[in-house]
Amino acid sequence: MTMEQSGPCSSATGGPSNSAEFEQPNTFGNFHTPENGFFYSKRPYQALDPSIKEIRLLRVNSRRTYAEHLQDHPEWISTDTDADEMLHPGGGLDGLQSDAQIFACQLVDKVALSRIEGGYCALSYCAGKPTNTAWVLVNGTPFKAFANLEHAIGLAVDAWKAQHPGKDFLLWTDQICINQNDHFEKATQVAMMHEIYSGSSNTFICLSTPGAENCLSWMPLSYFNWSPSGKSLDYRVMERFLWDLLSLPSSQRKQRFHGWCSSFKAFIDSPWWGRAWVYQEFMSSSRPLLLSGADCVLLKSGSPAWDIIQRVFVRYDFRGAVDSVGTQLLHSKPEQDTSVDAAGAQTDSEEMRELLGLMEERTHIVYFSAVKSAILNKAISPSSQGLLPHLRHSRNCASSDPRDRVYAFLSLAGDYDIVPDYSPGNTIGHVLVQTAKAIIQRDKRLDILADAGLGAEKSDCHLPSWVPDWTSPETFNGNKQLHTFFSHTTLHSSTTPQDADASKGSACQPTFRANEARRTNLDLGIKGVYVDTLRDPLAGKDMSARNGGDLQMFALPSGRLVVSPATALSGDEIWVLLGARSPVALRRQESDLYCLVGNVVVCNGMSTQPSAVMLGEAIEWVESGTAELREIWLL
Numbered sequence: 001m002t003m004e005q006s007g008p009c010s011s012a013t014g015g016p017s018n019s020a021e022f023e024q025p026n027t028f029g030n031f032h033t034p035e036n037g038f039f040y041s042k043r044p045y046q047a048l049d050p051s052i053k054e055i056r057l058l059r060v061n062s063r064r065t066y067a068e069h070l071q072d073h074p075e076w077i078s079t080d081t082d083a084d085e086m087l088h089p090g091g092g093l094d095g096l097q098s099d100a101q102i103f104a105c106q107l108v109d110k111v112a113l114s115r116i117e118g119g120y121c122a123l124s125y126c127a128g129k130p131t132n133t134a135w136v137l138v139n140g141t142p143f144k145a146f147a148n149l150e151h152a153i154g155l156a157v158d159a160w161k162a163q164h165p166g167k168d169f170l171l172w173t174d175q176i177c178i179n180q181n182d183h184f185e186k187a188t189q190v191a192m193m194h195e196i197y198s199g200s201s202n203t204f205i206c207l208s209t210p211g212a213e214n215c216l217s218w219m220p221l222s223y224f225n226w227s228p229s230g231k232s233l234d235y236r237v238m239e240r241f242l243w244d245l246l247s248l249p250s251s252q253r254k255q256r257f258h259g260w261c262s263s264f265k266a267f268i269d270s271p272w273w274g275r276a277w278v279y280q281e282f283m284s285s286s287r288p289l290l291l292s293g294a295d296c297v298l299l300k301s302g303s304p305a306w307d308i309i310q311r312v313f314v315r316y317d318f319r320g321a322v323d324s325v326g327t328q329l330l331h332s333k334p335e336q337d338t339s340v341d342a343a344g345a346q347t348d349s350e351e352m353r354e355l356l357g358l359m360e361e362r363t364h365i366v367y368f369s370a371v372k373s374a375i376l377n378k379a380i381s382p383s384s385q386g387l388l389p390h391l392r393h394s395r396n397c398a399s400s401d402p403r404d405r406v407y408a409f410l411s412l413a414g415d416y417d418i419v420p421d422y423s424p425g426n427t428i429g430h431v432l433v434q435t436a437k438a439i440i441q442r443d444k445r446l447d448i449l450a451d452a453g454l455g456a457e458k459s460d461c462h463l464p465s466w467v468p469d470w471t472s473p474e475t476f477n478g479n480k481q482l483h484t485f486f487s488h489t490t491l492h493s494s495t496t497p498q499d500a501d502a503s504k505g506s507a508c509q510p511t512f513r514a515n516e517a518r519r520t521n522l523d524l525g526i527k528g529v530y531v532d533t534l535r536d537p538l539a540g541k542d543m544s545a546r547n548g549g550d551l552q553m554f555a556l557p558s559g560r561l562v563v564s565p566a567t568a569l570s571g572d573e574i575w576v577l578l579g580a581r582s583p584v585a586l587r588r589q590e591s592d593l594y595c596l597v598g599n600v601v602v603c604n605g606m607s608t609q610p611s612a613v614m615l616g617e618a619i620e621w622v623e624s625g626t627a628e629l630r631e632i633w634l635l
Contacts, residue, residue, distance in 0.1 A: 032130045033180050034144040042141050045179045046109040050188040053113045055196060056177045057120050058105040058138075060157055060169045069104040069137055076140020103153055104137035108170065113192070113199055120170040121160065122200035124281040124288075125152040126271040127175070128209065138176060149175055152206035152291070159204065159289065159296040172196055190420070194284045194411035203285035205278075205299075207270040207292045214293030215266035217259070221297070224304035238311055238321040246325070266292075273370045276397040276408040279390070283378060283412050301379060313372045370396035387413035387439055388448060394470045402428040405470040406435050416442050428471060429463060433522050436467040437512060444507035446526065446580040453598035454567045454587070465596040466524050466634040501581050504616035508579025515635070523593075524634040528577035529618040529627050531602070532556040534585065536570050556602075560611050565598040572597055576618035578629070583613060592632045 048054040061069070070077055127146040134150035136143045145153075153173070160169045178189045189196075197203055207215050220241040245256060272278055282288055290297045290305065297305045373393040377385065390409040399405060407420040416438045421431075439448050451468035463469055511525035534554040538561075554562045554570075562574060564585050572585045573594075585597035602611040611617070621627035 033175055034130045034133045034146065036144050036180070039138065039141050039143045040181050044107065044139055044141060045182075047182075048110060048185055048188075050185075050192075053192055053195065054110050055113055055116075055172060055189070055192070057108040057111055057116070058171045058173065058176060059108055060153060060171050061104045061106075062157060062161075063101040063103055063154070065099050065101060066137070067099070069102075070140065073104070073106075073140060076137075100135065102135050102137055103150065103157070105139075105171075105176065107139050113195055116170075117199040118201045120172055120200055121156065121202045121204060122197050122281070122285070123149075123152055123156055123171060123173040123204050123206070124197075124272070124278050124285075125149060125173075125206040126209070126275055126278065128271075136176070143176065145175060148206070148209050149173060151208070151210045152204070155206055155208070155291040155293075155296075156204040158294070159291060162296070172200065187420075191411070193280060197281050197284035198286060200285065201287065203281065203288045204296075205272065205282065205285075205288050205290050207267065207272050207290055209271070212292075213262055213266045214295060215263055215270055216290060216292040216295040216297050218261075218263035218267060219297065219305055219308050221304045221308070224307050236321075239324055242321055242325045268368065268371065273374070274396060274398050276394060276399040276404045279374060279393060279397060280408055280412055282374060283390075306375075309371065309375055313368060314375055385413070386443055387416055387435075388443075388451075391435075391468070391470050392451065395473060402471040403431045406431055414442070432463060432469060432471075433467050435470075436464075437522065437524075440508065440510050440524070440579075444579060446508050446577055449577075449580055449584060449596060450582065450599050453565065453584075453596045464522060464524070464635060500610065500614045502576045502583050502614055502616060502618060503578050503580050504619045506578045506619065508577065510579075513633075525631060526577050526579070526634065527629045527631050528575045528580075529622055529629060531574040531576060531583060531613060531618055532558055532560070532562075534562060534564070534568060534570055534572045534574065559605055560613070561603040561605055563601040563603065565600075568597050568600070574600060574602065575632075576613065583618075586632075586634075589635060592630070593635055594632055595635055 045056065048056065061072075064072075125146075125148055128148045130146070132147045133144040134147045136145045136150055136153070153171070156171065157169060160167075174189075179185045220238075223237050223241050245260070246253060248256060288299045290299050297303075299305050299309070370393070373396055377389055377393060387409065390412050391406065394405040394409060397405065397408075399408065401422070403420075403422065403426070406418070410416065410418055410420070416435075418435060418438050436448055436452075440446065448468060449466060452466050454465055508526055513523050513525065514521050515523045533556075535557065536554070538553045538555055550566055551563055552566050552568065554564060554568070556562060556574070562585075564572075568585045569587070572587050574583055575586050576583050582599040583602055585600050586594040587597055588594055602613040603609060604611050618627065622629055
């Protein structure tokens with residue numbers, strides 16, 4: 001779950017209480033959930049035991065009127081004045097009508113995870129604003145839920161009933177299942193989020209919001225078959241789908257096409273994709289089910305939806321299909337292609353161009369990146385990747401507290417000894433520096449430098465040059481373009497970007513020291529091999545036109561060619577650092593003090609084929625005694 005103005009409810013306060021007796025210090029002041037003072041005044045929760053990893057579940061009943069729910073559960077009827085008032089038509093607590101159709105939930109308290117694994121479902125949704133609420137009954141007491149949560153519960157109930165008629169629906173959802181007025185419980189439950197979602201039989205992922213268009217109807221599921229092996233199907237299947245769509249009578253075709261585009265837009269624009277905490281929920285889930293409208297779609301490797309999303313967002317088969325169909329339409333003639341009438345051919349090709357335009361709109365690029373990153377990382381065991389790939393995904397996400405760009409992903413990787421701390425004194429700058437330090441110390445690698453440097457976008461200009469700023473949006477900066485360039489230069493070579501390892505797999509030997517003269521207060525000590533110094537950029541070799549101004553070329557005195565970020569300057573030095581996969585450009589400040597400029601690609605002269613430096617030649621110089629390892633400091 002996630003919300004527009006806050007982190008997960010499981011790290012949120014319950015809002016101000018109606019009674020001072022129930023107000024508690026707000027140690028998580030950046031989080032907000034709807035105000036529920038009346039509900040908490042009833043003391044509805046029993047304390048959970050974190051030592052045996054207890055959770056709380058909901059037994060969800062279908063929507064009925066408040067009076068009907070009370071008839072079914074007379075034990076919920078209270079003798080106090082507030083409850084009596086709510087039984088009168090037109091009365092109620094804060095606008096709650098007794099004839100309103102609402103959900104009712106029974107709390108199932110103190111359930112050990114080890115005893116309920118696989119016996120409940122979990123819910124993942126984008127909460128929205130805490131002022132946009134809807135009523136839900138919890139043990140007979142009105143509870144102000146996020147309106148998006150109430151909407152998500154409704155879709156999940158419908159999906160469950162369709163698959164398991166007559167069977168109880170046990171659900172875990174953070175805003176209700178976690179006591180928002182107990183900060184200790186919130187902290188312990190947040191630490192268990194990975195286990196809660198991985199232990200559920202299904203995770204219902206609600207992509208829609210109340211009143212929103214169905215964002216799953218664009219998927220041509222009938223064109224795909226289940227493939228347990230996960231092997232890709234016929235690459236022309238998307239092309240066949242488009243031809244079938246365009247072969248409809250013109251009156252139906254236009255309506256279907258625009259309906260398809262609207263659903264596709266709603267899918268990539270769903271706020272669920274762009275939030276930090278739901279990524280953890282998706283990564284942890286063994287059986288994620290997408291919900292929107294009346295559709296419930298399994299998104300698991302080998303499923304039709306998985307294959308479709310792979311084609312559209314990862315392999316770009318769909319883009320190729322659109323190109324192919326559009327080209328054929330432009331050159332089609334009625335006597336040669338009876339599936340396309342002459343009057344409709346031009347219109348159809350325009351529709352294909354419109355579809356391509358939709359996929360290329362800058363406003364959708366971040367959403368495409370978020371979907372692609374989530375699917376790619378889901379295909380690999382999250383814990384086997386370490387923390388770095390998940391932090392790279394965080395650039396596509398939003399969170400009200402920037403520190404959640406790190407904290408929301410911690411449970412997906414191994415132990416990096418990073419403890420969430422939401423105290424006001426723990427600034428985002430400090431979190432980013434300590435996170436980078438923890439990654440380097442644990443992984444014994446400098447792969448993190450690919451996301452840092454003077455060419456990387458940073459919202460905090462006081463960060464060290466070697467520390468990435470995960471709160472800055474992903475941009476087409478030099479380091480990303482370098483990977484693309486390297487991929488292109490190795491198409492006709494046995495070397496691939498994954499093969500490149502300038503330090504030959506060596507582990508880094510980091511040291512850290514305080515720097516009282518700088519606000520960052522931490523320098524990184526590493527060892528490396530000096531390779532060469534950049535001279536003037538090559539005339540006519542500015543790659544701005546092709547790479548948005550992100551790359552440039554330099555010739556080295558040794559005859560090699562260097563492709564670098566646009567921020568590199570004459571006089572910058574090329575180094576191979578122990579633990580770094582790629583050579584780097586460093587800018588000397590004084591003596592052995594440097595700032596990281598960014599990764600570089602070293603090529604063999606003007607051929608732009610990767611130099612042996614990319615594959616460990618500099619380390620061989622050290623081994624043969626023709627070069628030496630030097631210790632330097634990155635500021």
